[in-house]
Amino acid sequence: MKQLVGMFTFMLGLILGLVGGAALLAYAYQAAGLYPPDDATIKFIARERGWLRDDV
Numbered sequence: 001m002k003q004l005v006g007m008f009t010f011m012l013g014l015i016l017g018l019v020g021g022a023a024l025l026a027y028a029y030q031a032a033g034l035y036p037p038d039d040a041t042i043k044f045i046a047r048e049r050g051w052l053r054d055d056v
Helices: 002-032 040-048
Strands: none
Touching: none
């Protein structure tokens, strides 16, 4: 029983650590301005450079 509780606690800590770490990393990237551009920005840049045709 003690081993089962320890295993459950470990898995819960692992999951919370991964989610919390990912959220912290995403916040740090956003605060530093390093987040990737969204789809609309990519399409705008492609149109400006002539890489994307609207008639297709």
